[in-house]
Amino acid sequence: MFTYETTDQKEARRFRIAQFNGRSATIRSADATVTGRVRSIVESKTSVRMTWVITIVPEERTSMVPTARPAPRMPIAAEDYV
Template sequence: MFTYETADQKEVRRFRIAQFNGRMATVKAGESTVTGFVRSVLEQDSTIPPRWTITIIPSAPKEEPKARRSNSRVRPFAEDYF
């Protein structure tokens, strides 16, 4: 799990929408980029300005699709025409 803290209300809104719709969200924190599903968005009541803690469950990176066998450029049954 990845925990991210922010005070940006626009960013919090984006995470809440992603959580509600079940979509993945991407966060850039320093040099690392994390993409995954938002598990929770919690507001910290005792801080001024308000801050939120966002918990993201990272997803595994997608694998590259394997190359399919190349099809023959010759049409099937082309030998029937010769």
């Protein structure tokens, strides 16, 4: 799991929407870029400014293997069109 802390209200809202809709979200910090599902967003009340602690479960990278295209469908009575 990846934990990220932000003070940006728009960013926190974007992650809440991603969590609600079940979409993956991407966090770009100075060190790395993490893409995954938002597990939780907790407002931290210990600081003077509003901060949110966001927990993301990273998605595993899958190699994109192109699949073969399906054969074109023929009408039921193909001989009628010939």
